[in-house]
Amino acid sequence: MARQPEVVTTHRKEVGEFLSALLRAAGVTTAELAKATHRDRSSISHICAxxxxxxxxxxxxxxxxxxxxxxxxxAYEKAVDVERAERKAELERELFEVRGHGKPAVDPVRIAHE
Incomplete structure (x- = not known):
């Protein structure tokens, strides 16, 4: 599996941290959420991380x-939007290189985040 860009992993971690904070605020354990969402406790722990x-x-x-x-x-949708923007920028870079233009003069990742 390809390594995710840092901005994607950062957003995923932030969503997991938010879930963890909500669990604490509600006084709900990972086991209780796991049962309610049809997952196992370790999956919830991995999601929170x-x-x-x-x-x-x-x-x-x-x-x-x-x-x-x-x-x-x-929060989930925001993370997915970031992931889509990163993937789009990656595909644009690849297309630019495939067309024989070499390195782009402007970084499409930077543009995607502006």
């Missing part, structure tokens, strides 16, 4: 269970 990043259905379920009012889903 940013090492796993499940799909939207998990975040919706966790958001509802924790009463987060859509904030957890919004």
């Amino acid at each position: 940013g090492r796993q990043f499940p799909g939207k259905a998990f975040w919706q379920s966790a958001d509802a269970y924790l009463g987060a009012g859509g904030r957890l889903v919004l």
